[in-house]
Amino acid sequence: MLAAGYAISGQLGPEIAHLAHLQTLNLSKNNFSGVIPLELSNCTLLESLDLSDNDFTREIPRSLKNLQNLKVLRFDSNSLSGEIPDGLFEIPHLETIYLNHNNFNGSIPSNIGNLTNVSKLWLNNNLLSGTIPHSITNCQKLGSLDLSYNAFSGGLPPGVGNCSSLYELAIVHSNLTGNIPSSFGLLDKLSHLDLSENRLSGRIPPELGNCKSLTELMLYTNQLEGEIPIELGMLSELQNLQLFENRLTGEIPISIWKIQSLRYVHLYNNSLSGKLPLELTHLKHLKMISLFTNKFFGVIPQSLGVNSSLELLDLMYNQFTSQIPPNLCFRKRLRVLNLGNNHFHGRIPSDVGKCPTLQRMRLEHNNLLGVLPEFLDNPNLAYINMTGNNISGKIPSSLGNCTNLTSIDLSMNKLGGSIPPELGNLVNLTRLSLAHNHLQGCLPPHLSTWKKLDTFDVGFNSLNCSIPSSLGNLTSLSTLVLEENRFTGGIPPFLSKLDRLSLLRMGGNLLAGEIPSSIGTLKNLRYGLDLRSNGLIGHIPRELGYLSSLQSLDISSNSLTGSLDVLNGMQALLEVNISYNGFTGSIPEKLMVLAKRYPSSFLGNPGLCVNCPLSDGLNCVGNSNFRPCAGSSSGGKKLNKSEIAMMALGLSLGVFLLLGFACVFLLCRRKQHEVLGREPMDDDEPLLNQIMEATENLNDRYIVGKGAHGAVFKAELGPTNVFAVKKLQFSDHEDGSRSMIREIQIIENARHRNLVKVEDYWFRKDYGLILYRYMENGNLHDVLYATNQQRKLEWSVRYKISVGTAHGLAYLHHDCDPPILHRDIKPQNILLDSEMEPRISDFGIAKLLDQSSASGTSISVSGTLGYIAPENAYMTVRGKESDVYSYGVVLLELMTKRKPSDSSFMEEVDIVGWVRSIWSETQDISAIVDSSLMEETVDSNIAEQIIGVLLIALRCTEKEPSSRPTMRDVVKQLQDVNPPQNSRYSKV
Known part of the structure; x- marks a missing residue:
């Protein structure tokens, strides 16, 4: 009975049992559904049963084992489930079994060895588990075996070479482990071998060279190691060799390059x-x-x-x-x-x-x-x-004839001249990057044809003229970068047509006029809006506040005025820079967190102030960079001129009196610090009492870390109030009190999101306590090296730690007055919060780099061995360059997961020398990076980023201090190696 491909639907009924003399039943490629009827087992004369390419469900009836004359069984491409009945493998004459592309689970029946006549067995694309039965080696006539896309445990049966008739073997993506058996060398009829995408290890067996019929050898994406066997050169019929994504070493044997039949080589x-x-x-x-x-x-x-x-x-x-x-x-x-x-x-x-x-x-x-x-x-x-x-030279105009071009990246070259208008012919372009060149002239007007363009980047050139209106027709744009050119005119209102924009960078030009309100319609702006360093005037339009998804806003270095209240509703802002404008009034409440973290981003606006209401003085804490708003704590009726004058006089007298008392108090406190280095602790303070109660009076079982001068305790005061208490011993360590005072003095005045924040502190006779917020992920050293660390440290997390730490150091070096030298940057002093955001800690040996000490030296050496800059080996040169060197060592640790003096390095060679030597000799990132990152380096964008960060680390650890970049430069370079949009490398 043949009824294949007739689009028959419905169910196969029990009436099929009446066809007792049926020998062939082919209902494939129809729309049958429901279950396979039990009554089918009554058709005992059946030799060929084909129900493939339907929608049968549930289990195979066990009664089908009664079909003892069956030679062909095809149930492939259905929705069958359950376990494969072992009774099927007791049918003696079966030659072809196709059960692939279903939902079978459980193990392959152990009696598979009974199929002594089977020549084709396909069980691929199911949910099978367990081990591949060793009895399969009894299938002497088995020629084609496909077990791919299952979830087996264990490896290949060692005796698989006994299946001497095998000409095709595929077990792809099936979780295989162990070695490839040497018995494969007995399969002289094997032409197709595919064991790819498993976890096979060990070496490629040289016995494979005996498989003289092999035309395809695919062992890619495993953990195979060692050299490619020279014996593979004996595979004279080999056409397709795919061994990529393994751990193979050494040279490719010359014998392989002599196989004249080779067509595809992927290694x-x-x-x-x-x-x-x-x-x-x-x-x-x-x-x-x-x-x-x-x-x-x-x-x-x-x-x-x-x-x-x-x-x-x-x-x-x-x-x-x-x-x-x-x-x-x-x-x-x-x-x-x-x-x-x-x-x-x-x-x-x-x-x-x-x-x-x-x-x-x-x-x-x-x-x-x-x-x-x-x-x-x-x-x-x-x-x-x-x-x-x-x-x-110039961009050739003939490039415009390549009308199939979808992506062009000619950035970071020395191209000059103008952008040829012929590029307007490239109607299929999705990405065009010409950034960091020497291009001049105007943007050609023939740009409106780029209807598919997603990314347009011409930043960092010398382009001029006004921005052409034809840009408004690029309605598919998500990234528009025009920064650091010489564009003139105003910000064009037609930008509102580009409603898919997620990143807009126009900073560093000669744009004038006001910010158009139409920018507020760009609801998809997410990654950044950069209008810095232009000649913009006027107020921030209220429509800008509609950009509720915007994460980064930079409008610094313009001539903007008015209030910042518009920005109060921008909930997603993570970065904002409004510095060096003419803004006035109070900093909105929603921006206060950013103002505390990045005070330099608000500088240059003398009219700005912060509100300090009497009911809540938290807004003013740590904001010495900004003046309090006049009358910010008053609330009632409006005062007349005489009342204001009287209040001003009273306030003035009060201020003078307070200043007098403050001076006396500070002089007394300074004297006490100078003599004792400590002051008594107030035992009645509620917060301190809670800390002592939570730690059972600083019981050792609450210790989460130890340092040079004491221990760190964890104090849990509630689900959201978890603190770290740093106890500094004074009696056993003469420098303990000085270290504590220094740390408090420095960190209290330095506020940044990547620095720890002192919540409170107390002095006692023999020790002092400093209170910080508890960092859930501990310190970077423990994250890198802890033996019980189960979290995989992906590259994106390592990059985040690198950037955050660089921001924190850049703030200390360039935004603090006077600058602060940390002098002990190392993984133990980089804490990580619940989001793996880094916080630089431990300012016990930090120094204020004032004018008197800017070029001074000291005989004492500060820091930790392995992180100390070469020029500080015998005396401390008080310069920022030493912090940069230490930071560079931390970068190398992040990439290699090796300590500065790892035992694997040669004698007298540290991590800097080891990395520099390997990179100069091999330029091979895989020989340097942590092995757990190797999978990620398959993505060429990530590999490029890692190389970029490595080069930054090598610049930071230059022997000559003057050759090292500043931390501001480091931040910029780190941002450059991870642009918002990266071209994806695709294999063809």
Whole structure:
């Protein structure tokens, strides 16, 4: 009975039992639903049963084991569930079993070895678990076995080589562990082997070289290690070799490059090394070769493109040198050319640009120079990335003929001239980045054709004229960056048409006039609005307050006036900079948190003040940068002039009296500090009593950390009131009291989101207490090295810690007056809150860098071994550069998860010397970073960020202090390596 593909629906009824003489039943590719009827087992003469590609549900009836004449059983592509009945594997004549693409669970029946006649067994794409039964090795006639996409435990049966008829074996993404059995070498008929996306370990068995029929060998995305066996070169029929994303080392055996049948070679994301041999150029059938993210070096053979059918060449993230050879497009088949992040130099061969089949070209972050090749003969080109080179000259107008282009990144070069209007022909563009060049002139008016453009970045050039109205037609834009140019005119009102904008940066131009109210209609603005350093005037329009999702606002260095009340409703703001304008009035309540964290972002507005109501003085605490608003604590009727005058006179007298009392009090307190270094603790203070009660009078079992001068206790006063109490011993440590006083003096006046905040403090005869908010994630040292640490420290978290710590140090060095040197930056002094936001702590040996000490030295050495700058080895040079060095060491620790004096380093070599040596020799990030980050480096954007942070760390740890960047520079450089929009690397 054949009724396949007739779109029959409904259920298969029990009446099927009446077809007692039925030998073939094929109802595949219909719309049957419901269960497989039990009565089907009465059709005992059935030899072929095919119910595939329907919607049958529930379990397979166990009674089907009665179909003892069955040879073909196909239930694939249904919605069957439950366990596979072991009775099926007792049907003696079964040759083909397709149960794939269902929802079967449980284990493969252990009696699978009874299927001595089965030649095809597909159980892939189910929910099977347990181990693969060893009895499967009894299936001597088994030719095609597919167990992929299940969730097995354990590894491959060691005796799998006994299945001597196997020609196809696929167990992909099935959680396999252990080694690949050497018995695979017995499978001389095997042509297709795919064990990819598992957790297989150990070495690739050399016995695989005996599988002379292999045409496809796919072992990618495992944990295989060691060298590629030379015996694989004996696979004379091999066409497809995919070993990428493992831990393979050493050189690729020459014997492999002599396999003339090779078409696809994908070995990327390993630690392979060596040069590309000339034998590679003799592979006439080679279509694709991907070797990116390895340690290959040397030159690309000159004749690589001459004798091959090469379509894809990806050598990114290696150490190739010399020039890009010509003739890569000799056969005019090349579609993808990825050579980025190497050390290529010289000019880009002109024929590369003229390859008519080329679709993607990545040459970023090399040392390429000269001019861009003409792209006139390249209509298929869809993707260009040449950022981070030394390419000069003009952007060729012929680029406008590549009408299939979707992404262009020519940023960070030395391109000059104007943007050619022919680029307006690129109607498929989604991303255009020309930032950090020397472009001049106006933006061409022919931009309205870019209907698909998502990102437009021309920042940091010398473009001028007014912003053309044609930009208003780019309605798909989410990122618009025009900053640091010379654009004139006003902020164009047509920006309101760009309702998908999430980032708008126009700072550092010559824009004038008022901020148009129409910007308030950009409801999707989320990541940032930057209008800084222009000539803007007037008030902030009230419509700006409608940007409820905006996280970052920078309108600093303009001539804006009026009130900040508009910003009070912007709930999502995490960063705001309104400095150096003419704003007046009180800082809105919602901005007070940001004003406390980033006071420098509010400076330069002498008319600003903070409210200090009598009922709640918290708004003024720690805000010595701002004056209190006049009459902020009064509330009643409006005063007349005489009343105001009398009040002013009274206030003046009161202020003088208070100042007098304050001076006497401070002089007495200073004298007491100078003589005793301490003052008595008030035992009647409620908060102190609560602290002592919560810690049972500072019982040792509440200790969460210890330092040089004492211990830190955890005090829980309630679900939201958890504190850390730092107890500093005075009696056993002569410097204890001085350290405490120094810490309080410094940290009380330094307020920043990335610095710890002193909540309160008390002195006693033998010790003092400093009260901080408790940091839920402890310190960075424990997060990195604690043996019981279960949280994986992703790169995004490490980057966040790097940036936050840099912000905190930049504040100490550049926003405090006088500047503050921490002098003991290390992971133990970087605390992490519940969101892994860092807080710099422990200012016990910090110094105020006033004019008298700016160039002074001291014989005493402060800091911790391993973090002390070289110039401080024998005497302390009081400069910010020493903090920068310590910060650089912390960055290296964050990336490597190694301590400054790790035992794996060579004798007399610290982390700085070790990293610098490896990087200079190999330029290989995988040899440096923490192994737990390796999976993330598959994403080329993350790999680029890690390399960028590594280079910053190396600059911070330069031996010569004058060669180190300032912490302000570090913050800027960290932001540059993690732009809001990154191009995603996609494999073709």
